Amino acid sequence: MTRRNFFLSAGGAAVGSYTYAYHVEPSWLETTEKQVRIARGRLRRPLRILHLSDLHASEYIPIRYLRAAFAQGLAARPDLICLTGDFITSATDYDEAAFGAALRMLTAGAPVYAVTGNHDGGDWAARSGWYPTPARVTAMLAGAGVRVLDNRSEVVVTGAGAVRLVGLGDWWSNNCIAGEAFAGVRGGEEPVVCLNHNPDGKQECAEAPWELMLCGHTHGGQVHIPWYGPARVAILDKRYAAGLNSFAGGRWIHTTRGVGNILGFRMNCRPELSSVVLA
Numbered sequence: 001m002t003r004r005n006f007f008l009s010a011g012g013a014a015v016g017s018y019t020y021a022y023h024v025e026p027s028w029l030e031t032t033e034k035q036v037r038i039a040r041g042r043l044r045r046p047l048r049i050l051h052l053s054d055l056h057a058s059e060y061i062p063i064r065y066l067r068a069a070f071a072q073g074l075a076a077r078p079d080l081i082c083l084t085g086d087f088i089t090s091a092t093d094y095d096e097a098a099f100g101a102a103l104r105m106l107t108a109g110a111p112v113y114a115v116t117g118n119h120d121g122g123d124w125a126a127r128s129g130w131y132p133t134p135a136r137v138t139a140m141l142a143g144a145g146v147r148v149l150d151n152r153s154e155v156v157v158t159g160a161g162a163v164r165l166v167g168l169g170d171w172w173s174n175n176c177i178a179g180e181a182f183a184g185v186r187g188g189e190e191p192v193v194c195l196n197h198n199p200d201g202k203q204e205c206a207e208a209p210w211e212l213m214l215c216g217h218t219h220g221g222q223v224h225i226p227w228y229g230p231a232r233v234a235i236l237d238k239r240y241a242a243g244l245n246s247f248a249g250g251r252w253i254h255t256t257r258g259v260g261n262i263l264g265f266r267m268n269c270r271p272e273l274s275s276v277v278l279a
């Protein structure tokens, strides 16, 4: 290969990688399904949860992409939809009215429950000059019919049977208060599913009676380097960076790679629409 050809191919590869990482993979949604056997006869039939996270509505994640993602997720006909935080990236670059209208697509299809993430407001977001509390995002969600469960729980009755959802506030925002979230929750009745944006928050409730925890926050790493792995995963316990992983006491933690991203790129780590089926 001549010097000229070498530099032409290297330049071509760089342009190709850039185009792929910014313009192809970020919207190339992967639909996944995982079975979790925790119900042990407590449900009439398998209960299908659509687990979405890290929507990150922003200049990089247009509402029309989120609407397409919601339509694709609803095609799985979920009994229940759980959203695990980071609805926005910053307080300044999303269209609240359009986002609320898009979220109504989900609430028209199934009961929708949510917890907020570090980007949605609180101690962490305030350090960047964004919302000092998640109140504004919570109001948008509530206006669209989404039940927000930061540090509280509810029993949800679906066609498949009842399940108790316990929501934690965000761990990075110093709002993960397990004592409040699990108040009055004894376990042993309905399956207990915990919604928790950041998987590291599990430390706060390791002794609580949850059986499945649904998390986001990591984006699966967002960029995977071949033969190396995720470039950066923003959690302490890297075992829970993505996918369905076991936890002490026969429990499970599901971390979805998320629907959106930060700064508009992904590489070898496609956005994910997760179905988690309790059986």
Ligand SMILES: [Fe+2]
Pocket (backbone or CB within 6 Å): 054, 056, 086, 117, 119, 217, 218, 219
């Ligand atoms: Fe996120």
